[in-house]
Amino acid sequence: xxxxxxxxxxxxxxxxxxxxxxxxxxxxxxxxxxxxxxxxxxxxxxxxxxxxxxxxxxxxxxxxxxxxxxxxxxxxxxxxxxxxxxxxxxxxxxxxxxxxxxxxxxxxxxxxxxxxxxxxxxxxxxxxxxxxxxxxxxxxxxxxxxxxxxxxxxxxxxxxxxxxxxxxxxxxxxxxxxxxxxxxxxxxxxxxxxxxxxxx
Numbered sequence: 001x002x003x004x005x006x007x008x009x010x011x012x013x014x015x016x017x018x019x020x021x022x023x024x025x026x027x028x029x030x031x032x033x034x035x036x037x038x039x040x041x042x043x044x045x046x047x048x049x050x051x052x053x054x055x056x057x058x059x060x061x062x063x064x065x066x067x068x069x070x071x072x073x074x075x076x077x078x079x080x081x082x083x084x085x086x087x088x089x090x091x092x093x094x095x096x097x098x099x100x101x102x103x104x105x106x107x108x109x110x111x112x113x114x115x116x117x118x119x120x121x122x123x124x125x126x127x128x129x130x131x132x133x134x135x136x137x138x139x140x141x142x143x144x145x146x147x148x149x150x151x152x153x154x155x156x157x158x159x160x161x162x163x164x165x166x167x168x169x170x171x172x173x174x175x176x177x178x179x180x181x182x183x184x185x186x187x188x189x190x191x192x193x194x195x196x197x198x199x200x
Contacts, residue, residue: 042073042177042197044190047080047163049171050091051119054185056112058172061187065194073194077108079159080171087118087125090147092156094129097146101138110135 046062048055066075079096081088091111098107110132118125126147133143146152163173167180174181174190177197183189 041071042069042194043175044073044075044194045175046075046077047159047168047171047173047175048077049080049082049085049088050095050108050111051085051088051115052082052171053115053119055172056115058185059108059112061185061190064187065190068191069194072198078163079156080163080168080173081156081160082171085119086122089153089156090125090129093147093152094132094143096152096155097143097149098133098136098138100146100152101142103136103138106136107132 044065048059050056062075065073079092081092095104095107095111098104111129114128114132118128129147130140130144133140166175172185174185176190176193181190181193183193
């Protein structure tokens with residue numbers, strides 16, 4: 001093989017390696033929380049903290065958007081309890097404990113609605129969340145067992161770690177069709193972003 005031929009093969013190999021590198025590592029991992037849904041719907045993923053007042057405020061906007069869009073948009077939430085919030089992690093675990101009995105959304109709603117009552121308390125609010133479980137008619141013993149289950153807590157913390165990897169710095173943070181939403185999280189701005197995706 002001639003010297004020029006060998007040089008050409010080396011150049012081709014280097015180019016191939018560079019292209020492969022871009023494909024493998026060139027993705028912007030800070031902008032993707034979930035792939036677009038395969039059924040044509042717009043996907044909205046929110047990282048939230050149940051002790052965050054801003055999350056509470058926008059939760060009412062999200063409920064309004066859910067009603068307006070119906071099946072055209074899928075909404076989901078992931079936990080991102082802020083370490084400085086004394087009760088944020090327990091609130092998240094409580095929602096997961098209720099989910100095990102089919103009452104995730106109902107617990108999330110109660111937790112947000114009552115946030116002003118428990119959010120700034122300096123003592124443990126475990127009894128408060130157990131009271132919410134009783135109000136929902138849950139099996140209280142099973143609920144409390146889930147509160148103490150390390151696997152449930154680990155799921156919450158795993159979602160927070162996932163959010164950190166994706167560039168979540170605070171709450172609420174939204175991803176719409178996999179792209180991090182950069183506007184002010186409120187009804188009008190979220191609706192505009194969703195409408196743009198639906199129009200594509």
